[in-house]
Amino acid sequence: MHIYEYLFTAIIIVAILLASSTMIGTFPEPSRGISEKEQLKVAAQKLMTQLLLDPGDPPDWGSNVAINESNLKTFGLAKYSETTREAYVLDPDKVLRLNSTHPFYIPPSSVINLLNLGYEYGFTLEIFPALNVSIAPQGSGKYEVSVSSEYGGLPIVDASVTARMYYVSNGTIKRSPPSAPLTSQTRVNGECTFNFSDISSDMKVLILVINYHGVRVVKVFPAGSNVTRAYLIGEHLFLNEAYNISSNEAYEIIVDKNFTSSTSGYMIEDLKFSLNKVEDKKFDLTYVEPSTVAVLAVSEDGTRLIFTSKEVNLTYSSIPGVWSFPFAYSVERSVIIGGSAYIVRLYLWRMSW
Amino acid sequence: MVGTVALIGLIISVGLSYTIITAYIEADVAKQQLNQIAEHVALNLVEIVSLVKFANYSTIEPMMKVLNLPSDLGGKAYLIKLMNETIQGICRCYVYAQLVVREDIAARSPILLNSTQTQLKLKTEGDARPLTYPLQVRGGKEGIIQWSSTVYGGERTGANIVVWGLINTTWTGIGLIGTIWAGIGVWVWNPQGGG
Numbered sequence: 001m002h003i004y005e006y007l008f009t010a011i012i013i014v015a016i017l018l019a020s021s022t023m024i025g026t027f028p029e030p031s032r033g034i035s036e037k038e039q040l041k042v043a044a045q046k047l048m049t050q051l052l053l054d055p056g057d058p059p060d061w062g063s064n065v066a067i068n069e070s071n072l073k074t075f076g077l078a079k080y081s082e083t084t085r086e087a088y089v090l091d092p093d094k095v096l097r098l099n100s101t102h103p104f105y106i107p108p109s110s111v112i113n114l115l116n117l118g119y120e121y122g123f124t125l126e127i128f129p130a131l132n133v134s135i136a137p138q139g140s141g142k143y144e145v146s147v148s149s150e151y152g153g154l155p156i157v158d159a160s161v162t163a164r165m166y167y168v169s170n171g172t173i174k175r176s177p178p179s180a181p182l183t184s185q186t187r188v189n190g191e192c193t194f195n196f197s198d199i200s201s202d203m204k205v206l207i208l209v210i211n212y213h214g215v216r217v218v219k220v221f222p223a224g225s226n227v228t229r230a231y232l233i234g235e236h237l238f239l240n241e242a243y244n245i246s247s248n249e250a251y252e253i254i255v256d257k258n259f260t261s262s263t264s265g266y267m268i269e270d271l272k273f274s275l276n277k278v279e280d281k282k283f284d285l286t287y288v289e290p291s292t293v294a295v296l297a298v299s300e301d302g303t304r305l306i307f308t309s310k311e312v313n314l315t316y317s318s319i320p321g322v323w324s325f326p327f328a329y330s331v332e333r334s335v336i337i338g339g340s341a342y343i344v345r346l347y348l349w350r351m352s353w
Numbered sequence: 354m355v356g357t358v359a360l361i362g363l364i365i366s367v368g369l370s371y372t373i374i375t376a377y378i379e380a381d382v383a384k385q386q387l388n389q390i391a392e393h394v395a396l397n398l399v400e401i402v403s404l405v406k407f408a409n410y411s412t413i414e415p416m417m418k419v420l421n422l423p424s425d426l427g428g429k430a431y432l433i434k435l436m437n438e439t440i441q442g443i444c445r446c447y448v449y450a451q452l453v454v455r456e457d458i459a460a461r462s463p464i465l466l467n468s469t470q471t472q473l474k475l476k477t478e479g480d481a482r483p484l485t486y487p488l489q490v491r492g493g494k495e496g497i498i499q500w501s502s503t504v505y506g507g508e509r510t511g512a513n514i515v516v517w518g519l520i521n522t523t524w525t526g527i528g529l530i531g532t533i534w535a536g537i538g539v540w541v542w543n544p545q546g547g548g
Contacts, residue, residue, distance in 0.1 A: 006356025010363050017367050035385040042392040043462070046399050050465040053403035057471040073471045085407055116445045116463040 036350075040329040044348040047123065048331050050115065052088055052344065055080035062093030063234025069110035092310040092338040093233055095127060099314050103231055103238050108318045117318075123348045124317040130334065130341035131156060131210055131217045141197035143223070147190045147210055150343060155190025159212040164268040165196045165223065166253070167204035171302040173251050173270075181268045202226045203305035205296060209255050209266040215341045216266070218255055220294045220309035232295050232308040237275065237283040244300035248275045250285060253294040255339065270296075291339060310338045379427065380458050386426050387450040388460035390506070394420060394433055394537065395448045395462040397516045402466060402473060402535050405518035415488045415498060415519040417540055422506050422514055429454060431506040433514070435537050436461075437477040446475050448537075453505070476536030478502040484534055487541075488517065496542030504537055515540040 054076025061067040079091040097106050112118070128150065136144045145163070147156040164181035166173055176199055184192040196206075204224040210217045222229070231238040237250065251270045258267040275283040275297065285295070297306045328347040335342050397418050405416055425431070430453040437446045446466065451459035466473055476484065480502065487497040498517050506514070518535035 003356045006360055010356075010359055013360075013363050013367060017370060035389065039385075039388050039392050042389070042396050046392065046396040046462075047465060049396070049399050049403060053400075054406065054466075057473075074466060074473070087407070115465040116447070117465070118445070118463065120463070 037329065040348060040350065041331075043121065044329045044331045044346055047115065047117075047348060048333060048344075048346050051075070051077050051125070051346070052090065052333060052335060053078050055091070056094065060234075062091045062095075062097060065104060065233055065236060068104065069106050072106065072110070072114060075106075075111050075114040086336075088333065088335045090335050090337045090342075090344075092312065095312050095314075095337055096231075096233075096310070098125070098127075098316045099312075104233060108316060108320075112318055119351055121348060122318045122351055123346060124315065124319075124328070126315050126345040126347075127337075127342055128313050128345075129217045129219075129311075130215050130343055131159070131212060133208065133210055133217060133219045135206065135208070135219065135221045135223075137223065138193070141195060141199060143194050143196070143206060143221075145184075145186075145192050145194065145208060145210075147186050147212070155188070156186055156212055157188055157190060159186045159190075159210050160184075160265060161186060161192050161194075162209040162211075162266045162268060163194045163206060165199055165204055165206050166251070166270070166296055166305075167199050167201040167224070168298050168302070168305050169201055171246055171298060173296055173298060173305075175270065183265050196223075203298070203303075205294070205305065205307050207253055207255075207268050207294060209268060211266060216339065218293045218311065218338070218340050220253075220307065220311055222307065224305065226303060227305045227307060228299075230295075230297075230306050230308045232285075232288070232292075232310070235285045235288050236278075237285060237295065237297070237308065239281045239283075239306060242280045243304060243306065244277070245275050245283060245306070246298040246300050246302065248277065248283075249273070250275050250283075250295050250297040252285075252289050252292040253296065254289050254291045255293045256291050293338060293340075311340075312337055312342060380455070383426050383429070383452060383455075383458050384460055386423075387431060387452070387458065388462070390422060390431070390433065391448045391450040391460045391462035393422070394450070394516065395464050398435075398448070398464055398475075398535060398537070399466065401516045401518040402533060405520055405533050405535065408520065413520065413522070415490060415517050417490070417498060417515040417517040419513045419515050419540065425506070426452065432503055433506060433537060434503045435475060435477045436502070437475070437479075446477055450506075472531060473533045473535065476500055476502055476534065488519065488538075490540070490542075496540060498538045498540050500536050500538035502536065504539055512539050512541045514538075 055078045056076035057074035059080035061072050077090045077094045079089045096102055097104050132148045132150055134146045138144050145161055147159045161184050162181050165176045176196055182194055186192045202224040203226045206221040206223045208219040250273055254269050258265045273286050277283050293310055295308045328349040330347045332345045335344050401418050432453055434449040436449050437444055446464040447461045449461045487499045490496050504514050516537055521532045
């Protein structure tokens with residue numbers, strides 16, 4: 001055999017080796033990709049379980065203003081009770097502390113540390129109402145309420161909407177209508193209209209309860225221009241500006257099922273409680289009803305209606321400004337916060353593979 | 354002569370290259386599988402702790418969840434450890450899975466719970482805090498849980514790898530204080546025949 005034939009054979013072997021090594025290298029890629037996604041899925045489920053089923057430690061960290069990011073030991077958003085507990089019921093005080101405008105905000109960097117995620121994972125948590133409700137003032141005291149689904153914005157037809165306006169008249173809080181709240185059903189386009197033309201005040205807040213086959217959503221809409229937002233944390237009321245409260249009184253707005261009515265409506269009622277001023281911008285309520293959705297008070301000079309709401313609609317991300325990540329895995333879960341239906345969506349991604 | 358030597362050398366290098374490539378792929382696949390196992394154990398541990406917290410003080414029985422894990426990974430034995438480490442003063446717990454014969458092929462998954470300053474105690478490696486051993490399931494009628502910070506993977510007759518949790522209550526004079534213990538172990542439902 002001539003030497004060139006040996007060399008030719010050697011070239012063929014090298015070619016076979018290169019081809020097979022390339023093929024072997026590419027073969028496990030699809031299965032590896034699936035495996036990595038599967039791991040991310042399990043990690044996302046693990047994180048979701050911890051966030052939604054664990055109350056954290058101390059369990060009252062949401063309403064306890066002495067607890068901050070430095071002395072919070074375990075992070076979880078579940079509502080805690082010594083006696084009975086329900087799964088996927090979250091504590092509104094804990095959830096509201098994830099809002100960056102909240103005075104007792106817990107930053108994502110602390111949550112990452114508390115959850116032992118280190119630098120391996122990043123996450124975004126979205127919490128939003130199960131129904132998308134928008135309110136458009138039509139002029140002359142008319143308000144058009146539009147209810148749509150969170151998925152594709154499809155109109156929600158035949159949803160029951162209960163409405164009541166709270167306003168300031170002669171320095172005191174009044175409600176309209178005074179007897180029973182207004183009720184309406186959404187039309188084919190998902191809209192319905194309420195008329196509060198009898199109210200001329202610029203200090204008014206519209207409370208809406210939307211019920212669609214048991215899915216309840218509460219909306220607190222500042223309808224007037226002289227309305228200021230405050231924060232209710234446990235039994236403490238925190239104001240953004242130093243106001244004194246008229247008569248040291250606050251109205252708790254309560255939403256519950258109307259068991260006295262033959263219809264499946266909701267009642268919107270109010271209870272008056274006294275406030276104790278602790279310091280500038282801080283007041284303590286004597287008692288907070290568990291089904292309170294909002295608290296209203298009037299400033300001592302009678303020029304502002306101060307309101308707080310337990311509504312939640314937030315995006316909480318480990319990378320500020322980034323709500324999602326291209327290779328993130330998302331998990332979604334329906335939860336109850338303050339009696340209303342919400343959707344919690346978690347995006348989890350790995351910082352490196 | 355030169356050609357023959359070259360040919361033999363090439364054949365040997367082909368064989369070696371093939372072995373190296375397949376070993377690399379095998380290790381990579383095993384690592385992925387260990388990662389999945391570690392994540393699965395960590396998820397179930399978080400779930401069992403949530404379940405024990407839900408039960409509050411209504412039970413003193415240990416709760417457990419059977420983990421259906423593979424008996425081996427490509428014919429190789431593996432082990433699962435519950436470990437903790439302190440970085441910058443913060444103690445973190447995690448599930449660590451590795452091949453028994455290859456310590457370098459390992460994976461870990463963090464446990465999203467604080468086990469040092471809270472009422473939750475995870476039985477991690479090196480933890481000497483006292484706890485009854487073994488744990489009896491329904492007074493021993495349903496077998497026992499041999500808890501340990503390390504378990505070897507796989508199924509065996511009459512025994513299964515489980516995650517477990519229980520609440521120990523103590524009266525402090527002002528009220529009940531519950532300490533939650535949790536960890537991994539082997540549930541032996543027939544102590545005479547299995548394990």
